[in-house]
Amino acid sequence: MNDSPILVLDDDPGTVSLVREIEEAGLRCVHVESAEAFWAAYETDPPCVVLLALVVGDIDGIEILAELGARRSRASIILCSEVGGRLLDAARRSGRAHRLNILGVLKKPLAASRVLGLLPEADAFGVRDATSVRRHPVWRPGPPDLDTALEHGEITVALQPKFRCDSVALDGFEALARWAHPLHGPVPPPVFVSLAERSGLIDRLTRRVLGLACGWIGEVDSQGPGVPSALHVAVNISARSLSDPAFLDRVSGVLGDAGTKPSRVVLELTETAAMEDPRASLDLLTRLRLRGFGLSIDDFGTGYSSMLQLVRLPFTELKVDRSFVATALGSAESRTVVRSIIDLGRSLGLTTTAEGVEDAPTMDLLGELGCDLAQGYHLGRPMSPEDARALAVRAGGVGHGA
Template identity: 40%
Template sequence: MTAIPAEDSSVPTPGGYRSVLVVDDSAVQRAHAAQLCRDLGIELIYEACNGLEALDLLALLVLPPSLLVVDLEMPGMDGIEFIEQLHRRRVGFPVLIVSSREQILLDSVCTLGVELGLPMVATLRKPLTLERLRETLHSALPVRSTQARPVLPRVSASDLDSALRQGLLQVHYQPKVDIRSGLLRGVEALARWTHPELGPIAPDQFIPLAEREGLIGPLTIAVTEQALAQAAAWRSHGLSVSLAINLSPKLLECQDLVEQVTDRVATHGLEHHQIVMEITESSLSTRLGVALTRLTRLRLRGFGLSIDDYGTGFSSMQQLARIPFTELKIDRSFVCGAQQRPHLQVILRSALEMCRQLGLVSVAEGIETLEDWRLLQTLGCDIGQGWLIGRPMPGEALYAWVRQHRERLPELRAH
């Protein structure tokens, strides 16, 4: 194990990394990676020939590395075992995987690291080049697991019921845009709740609570009323967009669901075709006959039907064959980072081709980078949604977003 100081510490380092530990059993590959790091201006470079040696070194260092460059195939302790040991020892240094193995294996190791809570930077296939290393360290931010969540505030059914009665739940709207032209096509209505004492309550906390405690009906009605009123206000100002509303599986058992939705849309002077009801595919796994009755009646009246989070369940194809969906939303797990993951591109291409063959509108959610946006353009996706385009926002903020978004259209439009 050795530490090699950089020759010139004045060179700016990509990504802000000032020290690196290279873990590789090949002395030639290790020296090559170390030299590239020196060329990038990294001040301090450590080396280890396998995972065991790297762990021993990390335990001794006074100045720990800010980045680990790790090979996979090594004697004694391979790269995967090394990542597991980092997790067990609660060592949270950013990790860059560098290996000559196939990309799908590298991506799986990266996913493993994220699931274990490690900040995974990226994966690179050997031979490593200066340009690819510089670009990766400049652009790739460490990805951490979404499973490690902060302690959530404790809210009760009575808290939520009181919030609904007082009209404290608000609706935010996330834009959905045409991927070829960049033009606004619609928005998705998303419930938001700020508790007067506890602050913001996450939707994945209060929506399951509403479903468990029989409050999902009042919650959906509150969201729908606000969203329809906002859509009517937009239209009165010349902004006509489609409106996607999430429909809880619990509501599919409501006998007068179709009449309630129809009446509320008519009250606000909107057209049925402007409204898209989003249903997660997992919600259709039980009592299909009841769900099918409600959904086919909604479709018969002209409402759009979207299968949400497509690809996260086990019965996607079967549901598409049974229910008259008009739109398919591809889950963010197949979209985010797809430009760097060839096997995700295969899945995306397959889903989009199926949409074309079935005459469905394809919607990709979770678009965060321009690279993934360009990939979706190339593959022929119809609609895009994600932080690259816009985060969920209050209804009145959409006007300003539209004005600012116009300035981005030349960048977003297909070449």
């Protein structure tokens, strides 16, 4: 089920079966094996995700990344190659230096579960291994469909818990938008978020998710003594919102209607979003901090521009990219990157959060490195507001606030 496709550039023989598995999960793929076909598909059917092999015949994937950067591509990118270690890490840094959203890097051979696991809010795809791939007819929602969904309350939220690394105490949740169409079933978040941005519906979508998150906070607080009084909820915001002069007043209005204090809400944005218009970002983010909102920079990279913007902008939280976290145990380079980001956050007085924690050894490593918070499937999958409320009631700890 999708609108924008996943555009795959790879001539590996196994890519055909990989694409078939991804399509069986309900996503649309366009598979090409040449640079000419890639750019033709990119122009005629703009992708939401690019799966890019670094070497395809005589094609240099770094050149593709440079051109995508020059075009200011908004597509999320997954890099793959037979090579591993530092060379893949270097390719990732190259992509981020071009201000591209690099979801992660994968060493071949590829599996559909590994690709889908890197996609934003991958739980919404319902695919964690080959046995869970489900067949869905292809459906492409348009602006009227999303408008109807917003009007009729089809947009809901799932809440993924965040825990302290030192004590494994519950600290807060991240609110993730979900769309369950009454006829076509779940629509992947990358699809409808991209649609909202292109169709001018992103503000309504953000207010819907924020309103549901604030309403959930009110329900938790009403449970009485013993419930963590400083639990926060994080909500993702779009780059387009940063250039909207009325965004601050609208967000404040949502919180006012729900009776929620700004200190209970963390607004997340990617580093790419923050750098689209640095001056507008600085103005709006500073005003949000003055109102008491927490601010989190997501998908943090290791390039000079990332460090510069972190110092310039008033963030309160730094999220370690899941692609670094996922490979930290097996890659000395990834461990060094994770350690460096945690140390940087600590030196700047920021809360550090690791995404994509999939097992206990990774959680132990993060504790040793001094990371503050963690989230991922090992700790808790995205859950219904009711289940999240029950978890909060059982927890009875204290969150960090903003």
